[in-house]
Structure formats: structure tokens, C-alpha cells
Amino acid sequence: MTHLTLSLVEIATPILDRHHNDPTRLLQILHDIQDELDYISPETMEYLANKLEIPITRVQSVVEFYSFFHAKPNGKFRILFSDNITDRMLGNKDLFDHMLNRLHLEPDTVSEDGLVSVGMTSCTGMCDQGPALLINNMPITHLTPRRIDEICDLVKSGLPVSNWPSHYFKVDNNIRRADELLATAYNMGDAIKAAVAKGAQGMLDEMKRSNLRGRGGAGFTTGVKWELCRNSQSDERFIVCNADEGEPGTFKDRVLLQSFAGHVFEGMTIAGFTTGAKQGFVYLRAEYKYLVKSLQIFLENMRAAGFLGQNILGIDGFDFDIEIHLGAGAYVCGEETALIESLEGKAGRPRIRPPFPVTCGYKNKPTVVNNVETLCKVTEIARRGGAWYEGRGTRQSTGTKLLSVSGDCARPGIYEFPFGVRISDVLEECGAKDVIAVQISGAAGVCLAPHEFHRRIAFEDVPTAGSFMIFGKDRDMFEVALNFAEFFAHESCGFCSPCRIGTSLVKDMMQKIAVGRGTKYEINEIQRLRDQMKNFAHCGLGQTAGNAICDCITKFRPAFDKHLSSRDFLPAFDLELSLARSREVTHRDDADAHLGAK
Amino acid sequence: MSEIANTFTLDGQIVQFTPGQTILEAALDAGLYIPHLCFNPELKPHGSCKLCTVIVNGRSGSACTIKAMPGQEVQSSTPELDGRRRLQLQMIFVEGNHFCPGCEKSGNCKLQAVAYDLEMLNPHFPHFFPERPIDASHPDVMIDFNRCILCEQCVQTSRDVDGKNIFALAGRGMKSHLVINSPSGKLGDTDFALTDKAAHVCPVGAILEKRVGYAKPIGERKYDEQTIREQIAADAEGGL
Numbered sequence: 049m050t051h052l053t054l055s056l057v058e059i060a061t062p063i064l065d066r067h068h069n070d071p072t073r074l075l076q077i078l079h080d081i082q083d084e085l086d087y088i089s090p091e092t093m094e095y096l097a098n099k100l101e102i103p104i105t106r107v108q109s110v111v112e113f114y115s116f117f118h119a120k121p122n123g124k125f126r127i128l129f130s131d132n133i134t135d136r137m138l139g140n141k142d143l144f145d146h147m148l149n150r151l152h153l154e155p156d157t158v159s160e161d162g163l164v165s166v167g168m169t170s171c172t173g174m175c176d177q178g179p180a181l182l183i184n185n186m187p188i189t190h191l192t193p194r195r196i197d198e199i200c201d202l203v204k205s206g207l208p209v210s211n212w213p214s215h216y217f218k219v220d221n222n223i224r225r226a227d228e229l230l231a232t233a234y235n236m237g238d239a240i241k242a243a244v245a246k247g248a249q250g251m252l253d254e255m256k257r258s259n260l261r262g263r264g265g266a267g268f269t270t271g272v273k274w275e276l277c278r279n280s281q282s283d284e285r286f287i288v289c290n291a292d293e294g295e296p297g298t299f300k301d302r303v304l305l306q307s308f309a310g311h312v313f314e315g316m317t318i319a320g321f322t323t324g325a326k327q328g329f330v331y332l333r334a335e336y337k338y339l340v341k342s343l344q345i346f347l348e349n350m351r352a353a354g355f356l357g358q359n360i361l362g363i364d365g366f367d368f369d370i371e372i373h374l375g376a377g378a379y380v381c382g383e384e385t386a387l388i389e390s391l392e393g394k395a396g397r398p399r400i401r402p403p404f405p406v407t408c409g410y411k412n413k414p415t416v417v418n419n420v421e422t423l424c425k426v427t428e429i430a431r432r433g434g435a436w437y438e439g440r441g442t443r444q445s446t447g448t449k450l451l452s453v454s455g456d457c458a459r460p461g462i463y464e465f466p467f468g469v470r471i472s473d474v475l476e477e478c479g480a481k482d483v484i485a486v487q488i489s490g491a492a493g494v495c496l497a498p499h500e501f502h503r504r505i506a507f508e509d510v511p512t513a514g515s516f517m518i519f520g521k522d523r524d525m526f527e528v529a530l531n532f533a534e535f536f537a538h539e540s541c542g543f544c545s546p547c548r549i550g551t552s553l554v555k556d557m558m559q560k561i562a563v564g565r566g567t568k569y570e571i572n573e574i575q576r577l578r579d580q581m582k583n584f585a586h587c588g589l590g591q592t593a594g595n596a597i598c599d600c601i602t603k604f605r606p607a608f609d610k611h612l613s614s615r616d617f618l619p620a621f622d623l624e625l626s627l628a629r630s631r632e633v634t635h636r637d638d639a640d641a642h643l644g645a646k
Numbered sequence: 647m648s649e650i651a652n653t654f655t656l657d658g659q660i661v662q663f664t665p666g667q668t669i670l671e672a673a674l675d676a677g678l679y680i681p682h683l684c685f686n687p688e689l690k691p692h693g694s695c696k697l698c699t700v701i702v703n704g705r706s707g708s709a710c711t712i713k714a715m716p717g718q719e720v721q722s723s724t725p726e727l728d729g730r731r732r733l734q735l736q737m738i739f740v741e742g743n744h745f746c747p748g749c750e751k752s753g754n755c756k757l758q759a760v761a762y763d764l765e766m767l768n769p770h771f772p773h774f775f776p777e778r779p780i781d782a783s784h785p786d787v788m789i790d791f792n793r794c795i796l797c798e799q800c801v802q803t804s805r806d807v808d809g810k811n812i813f814a815l816a817g818r819g820m821k822s823h824l825v826i827n828s829p830s831g832k833l834g835d836t837d838f839a840l841t842d843k844a845a846h847v848c849p850v851g852a853i854l855e856k857r858v859g860y861a862k863p864i865g866e867r868k869y870d871e872q873t874i875r876e877q878i879a880a881d882a883e884g885g886l
Binding site for chain 1: 691693694695696699706708711730733734737738740741771772774795796811813814815816817818819820821822825826827828829
């Protein structure tokens with residue numbers, strides 16, 4: 049055994065023991081190993097595969113699938129800038145370049161001393177306090193050139209991130225408008241007690257009465273989901289809280305988990321009580337890893353108070369516990385079957401549906417997957433009843449909705465409104481002026497122009513998972529569309545060919561337009577590819593990948609036209625530019641050396 | 647009372663099915679062709695190439711994964727769907743490096759056969775020209791990753807039929823690629839054998855037997871004799 053292998057064994061053994069050598073915990077094992085070793089080497093992959101008795105390819109597949117796992121050295125400090133459009137609008141590219149200059153680095157390249165690397169990542173959920181970055185999974189918000197300088201100095205000093213002054217990692221809640229969910233005082237156990245008093249069937253009836261619909265975007269009726277799970281024949285059931293809040297521009301689940309975790313956990317426990325599930329998982333996106341410690345302390349307190357564990361409230365057989373499971377940087381895991389795959393320790397490729405998770409989910413057992421916010425709403429229904437709940441909002445969209453407001457406005461942050469609120473009312477409340485567009489529900493959502501601002505936030509009008517990004521009069525909507533195109537090409541899981549290839553083709557065409565080589569031809573092609581993905585793609589990611597881009601094309605055509613060449617077609621390849629190096633080395637500048645000049 | 651017949655209509659034609667069959671399985675049994683690529687009747691449906699996308703009662707979905715139900719109205723051979731399939735093929739062609747004229751699989755390749763059948767005349771999009779080194783480390787079999795379409799037929803066959811788990815997919819998005827289960831990542835360092843069923847399942851020319859190249863000249867091969875559509879009709883007839 050080589051020297052290296054010995055240290056690997058020393059590091060890996062306690063980690064593997066802690067995770068009971070269980071391959072379904074592969075993502076958690078890799079997180080822990082990477083925290084110690086900075087990256088997952090081929091040697092580590094082989095070692096883990098042997099210990100977990102799985103093929104090496106299974107480990108490799110997971111490492112290569114998730115953005116936050118690395119098969120190559122990444123430096124002691126791994127810095128990732130959030131690259132959502134709202135970060136770009138706040139100047140993240142200049143700050144990124146500034147940091148690279150200060151550290152004498154190329155993007156995604158480790159410094160020669162192995163100290164640091166700097167790259168970009170998809171939206172980290174800090175849009176109301178951007179530009180933001182993650183350093184070894186810890187968020188730093190409100191970036192300025194000065195703050196970047198300070199970070200660079202700390203990095204050069206080699207001080208471990210855990211010893212940095214805590215003020216760097218302060219994350220604000222920015223709650224601007226509170227209603228039923230955010231304004232009600234929390235008292236541990238009240239909701240669980242109220243649900244137990246109703247009984248499982250009674251609680252289910254209240255849920256159905258409330259007409260609560262899923263807050264993740266799709267809007268499926270939560271009570272019906274629970275009932276399907278409860279009625280599925282099985283010896284085991286599971287409750288999963290989808291905290292993979294990856295939709296660009298949304299951060300409400302981060303606030304809920306940071307300051308309202310009790311609502312989430314009690315909602316899960318009530319779901320367990322009602323459906324008969326005994327185990328719950330919180331699938332937390334890796335960008336929110338900094339919350340794990342406080343969440344675990346909260347769970348401990350709940351256990352100590354008898355609201356989690358065996359015989360909850362002294363009721364025989366009411367057993368339920370919750371475990372936190374970290375994702376690793378993959379937007380597609382917000383899709384519930386991809387999330388379940390990931391929860392089982394695999395790459396997050398969406399499954400073929402049907403069967404649906406309510407009958408065949410985690411470990412092929414009936415599984416309820418609910419959004420963080422949905423689970424919070426459950427506690428309201430437990431405490432105040434379905435009939436009361438149904439009285440808020442609109443007929444088809446009951447209750448209140450959290451909106452994550454970011455972009456061009458005076459007061460970005462979290463706004464809780466009853467469903468049915470008009471876009472224009474939200475804009476007024478957050479102090480947005482001269483707005484040309486609002487992107488609702490993230491990159492997969494819809495882009496609305498001013499003539500549509502009378503429309504309402506509701507499943508029957510403008511549905512949303514909560515992202516609300518505002519663009520003022522000086523913004524270039526082409527840049528917005530370009531950001532979304534790059535996002536989807538980066539996040540496509542690669543399983544089905546329409547999305548895998550289509551998102552990359554769209555990205556390439558948008559980048560071609562950006563450098564001034566696009567024509568009307570590319571605009572038509574992008575729309576054709578959008579239709580292709582919408583009709584042929586395997587899951588919601590691919591089916592919606594082209595929507596916002598095409599919305600922008602339809603509603604903000606001049607923003608595109610100004611980038612377009614008036615020719616019928618230009619090749620992506622620029623002959624004149626490509627010959628520049630040849631001219632340089634041959635010291636020629638005559639007409640024949642300019643074959644590509646028009 | 648008469649029982650509900652186990653039939654659906656495919657482009658207006660009545661198709662019988664046995665409960666549990668997918669639309670594609672039932673259609674193929676009846677000798678009716680729905681273009682497809684990643685589907686293999688001996689394996690679990692994969693549903694990734696999306697060429698078999700059909701419209702079932704007004705909604706689109708993969709014929710290889712949707713179960714046949716009595717009374718379904720399925721549209722497949724429409725100008726719109728065939729146009730989309732052609733576009734999908736063009737996307738698949740530009741993603742990898744497919745040089746049909748020099749490929750050992752030419753004439754036996756399903757991708758090429760489907761493209762001929764759907765009259766795909768050009769690749770349309772700029773090629774991605776990915777760099778994908780070949781793996782010739784195994785004594786009897788070589789892998790040319792340039793032609794891999796990520797259908798996972800080798801993955802499934804090696805795992806479920808051969809019981810060896812030689813292959814898997816890794817990576818994400820356009821970086822998805824086939825990987826080999828050995829510490830070196832080379833096929834030569836596995837117990838893969840030419841007698842494995844997975845050695846003969848590749849629908850394109852990614853997994854090839856060594857030393858038998860061009861034994862049968864191009865022009866006299868499977869799909870040179872009959873189009874894929876004709877083959878499927880003939881296979882169904884043979885099976886009856």
C-alpha cells in the first residue's frame with residue numbers, strides 16, 4: 049500500500065463508518081471526503097467503489113454529474129461566483145475579473161501553489177443581496193471591489209474559511225411583507241398537536257378542503273398527493289422536502305429554512321402522521337450547505353421535546369424522523385424523480401413517469417415530495433383548518449404565496465401576498481420604477497412586458513414557484529435571454545437527446561448573435577429548437593428550456609435586432625479573424641492576406 | 647355486455663395489443679413502423695432518443711414507454727412528427743462524429759437506416775466535433791466513442807444480461823459520455839469478452855468486433871438489402 053493510500057484509508061474509514069457503507073449515501077460520503085481531500089481522485093473513486101461494493105463507474109458517474117464534485121484538484125479555496133442574470137446586472141463579471149487579476153489566475157484554473165481556483169456557478173439564491181459568491185460552500189454576499197480585495201488577502205493568508213470573521217458570511221432575510229406564514233409566531237409542537245387532535249383521516253380531509261396546491265411550480269393538489277401515497281399498498285412510505293431551490297431568482301426557501309425551519313419540519317411530521325410515513329428527508333441544495341448545522345440543531349431540539357422520534361406525543365406507533373441530505377449542484381434535481389435518484393446516491397436523471405413517486409418513489413416505495421413552502425402551509429391548515437385556509441387567495445389558488453423579488457427595485461427581498469395579487473401591485477410595493485419586463489418563475493417561467501402587468505400571480509393566470517426578477521428601462525433583454533440560454537445548456541442532465549443537444553445549440557446560436565454574427569436565420573432556428581424541446585424532451589427542464597428566450601424574442605425584438613447582421617446568413621467561423629495570427633507570423637498585410645475581409 | 651377490446655388506433659389503423667405492452671411494442675408486433683433508435687425489444691425501454699415520440703390522445707410522449715390502452719388514438723406518421731424526427735436525427739448526427747462512408751457499421755447501422763428512412767439529407771446544424779479518443783485496449787473489441795449515441799443498450803445488457811456491469815454513463819449535458827468499469831477506464835482492463843451479449847448490441851458503430859471489418863462489403867449489408875421499415879414488416883410477418 050502506498051503512502052497516499054494509507055492517508056486515504058485513514059480519512060475515508062470514519063466517513064464510511066458514519067454512513068454505514070451505504071451506497072445510497074454516496075453523495076453525502078463524497079461531500080465529506082471532498083471536504084477533507086479537496087477533490088475525488090481516481091484512486092479515491094476506486095477505493096470507495098470497493099468499500100461500497102458498487103462499480104467504479106457509479107462513483108465516477110456521480111462525481112462527473114454534479115457541479116460541486118471535482119475529479120481534479122481545485123485548490124484549498126474553491127471560489128464560485130453566482131452567475132444569475134441579477135448577479136450580472138450587479139456587475140459580477142467585473143468583480144470576477146478583478147479577483148482573477150488580484151490572484152493572477154485564469155478562470156477554473158488552480159493557482160500554481162494549489163491554493164485557490166475561481167469559477168462561475170448557477171444562481172446561488174442570494175439575488176436580493178448580490179453579487180454573491182461561494183467560498184468552500186460558504187456564501188458571501190454584497191460583493192464590492194473592496195470586499196473582493198479583503199477576500200483575496202484572506203485567501204493568500206491561508207487562513208481556513210472556518211476561521212474567517214463571521215460577518216463575511218452574514219445572510220439577510222430581507223422580509224419586506226409578511227402575512228399568515230411569516231407574521232405568525234411559532235410555538236414548537238402546536239401544529240403537530242393540532243394535526244394529531246384531528247386524526248390522520250381528519251387532517252387529510254382538512255388538507256383536501258384547503259385546496260392547498262404545491263408551491264414548487266406545478267401546482268398539484270397536496271391533499272390528493274398525500275391521499276394517493278397513503279392509499280398505496282406498501283410496508284414503507286417516505287416524505288421528502290424538496291429544498292433544491294435552484295430556479296434562478298428564487299430564495300424564499302432559503303429564508304424559510306434559515307428562520308422558519310420549525311414550520312418545515314412540523315409540516316413534514318404532519319405529512320408523516322397523515323400518510324403513515326416514518327422517515328423524512330430534506331433534500332437541501334449544496335448552495336445552502338451553510339444551513340446544515342443550524343437545521344441539525346433544530347432537529348435535535350425537536351427530538352428532545354418529543355416531536356420527532358418514536359411514539360411522538362406519546363402516541364403508540366407515531367414514529368417519524370427527519371434526515372438532511374445534501375445535493376451537489378444540479379438544477380435538474382428540483383424535478384422530483386431526479387431528486388429521488390439523487391437521494392438514492394445516483395446521478396440526477398429524471399425517471400420515466402408513470403409510475404409517479406406517490407406510488408413508486410424513493411427505493412421504489414410510495415413517496416411524497418413537497419416543496420419547502422408547501423410544507424410550511426401545512427402547519428397553517430393544521431392549526432386553523434382547511435375551511436379557514438380556503439378563504440384566502442383565489443378560488444383555484446388558495447392561501448398566500450412567497451415571492452422572491454430581485455433585480456431593479458428599491459427593496460428586493462421576500463414578499464408574502466395572498467394569491468391573486470397583480471404584478472403591478474408587487475412592483476409598486478417593492479419600489480420598482482420604469483420597469484420594462486418581469487421574469488416570473490425563473491428561467492423556466494414567463495417573461496412579462498408592461499402591457500401584462502395587470503395580470504395576477506395565481507395558478508390560473510401567472511403560475512410561479514416564487515422567482516420574480518425585475519428589469520428596468522436600461523436593461524438589455526437580449527442579455528437576459530443569453531443568460532438563460534447558457535444556464536440551460538449547463539444544467540441539462542444529458543439524458544434525452546432533444547434537451548441535451550437542443551440547449552447547447554440554442555446557447556451557441558445566442559452566443560453567435562452576441563458577437564454580432566447572428567442573423568434572422570438564428571432567431572428562427574432558436575424558435576424551431578424551442579418547439580422541438582417543448583414537444584420531444586423527457587422532462588420539464590427541456591420542455592421549458594426555450595420558453596423565456598422565445599418570450600424575450602417575441603416581446604423585446606428590438607433588443608435582438610440591434611445585435612443582428614442584416615445579411616441572410618453569416619457562418620459562426622470568422623475567416624478574417626482566424627487569419628490574424630498567420631498574418632502576424634508571416635509579417636504580411638497585403639490584400640491576399642485578408643481573404644476573409646468583405 | 648361486450649368486453650372492451652384491447653385495441654388502439656395508430657394513424658387510423660386498428661392495432662391489437664396484449665395488456666402491459668407499450669404502444670411501440672404493439673405496433674412492431676403488428677408490423678407497423680414507428681421510427682425509433684434507443685429501443686431494443688429485449689431490454690427495458692430507455693426513452694432517451696425521443697425518435698418514437700407520438701401524439702397519444704392529443705399529448706406527445708414516447709411510444710416506447712407509454713403503455714397501450716384500449717381506445718387510444720395515436721398519431722405517428724404525420725408530416726409534423728416526421729419533420730421533428732428528422733430534426734432530432736440531425737441534432738444527434740452533429741453531436742457526435744458520424745462519418746458514414748468510412749464507418750465499418752455502414753449498412754448495419756440503425757442510426758443511418760433511420761436517417762435514410764426519414765429522408766434526412768443533411769446534418770443542417772454546425773457540427774460540435776467533440777474530441778473522443780477511441781479505446782482499442784481490448785484484444786477482441788474496440789470502442790469508437792465518436793459514434794456513441796448514449797442509448798445505454800450496452801450498459802443495460804452488460805448489467806442485466808451478462809451480469810458484468812462493464813459500462814455506465816457519466817457526466818452531464820453535452821459532457822455525458824460512456825465510461826468503462828475498470829481502474830484505468832480501459833476496456834482491456836475489464837473481463838469483457840466477445841462472447842458477451844453487450845459486445846453485439848450497439849445500434850451504431852461504437853462497439854465493434856476486431857479483425858472482421860468489412861468482411862461483408864458495404865452494399866450487401868442488412869439495411870442495404872431492405873430499409874428498416876421493410877425489415878420490421880418482414881420480421882413481424884416471420885413472427886406470425
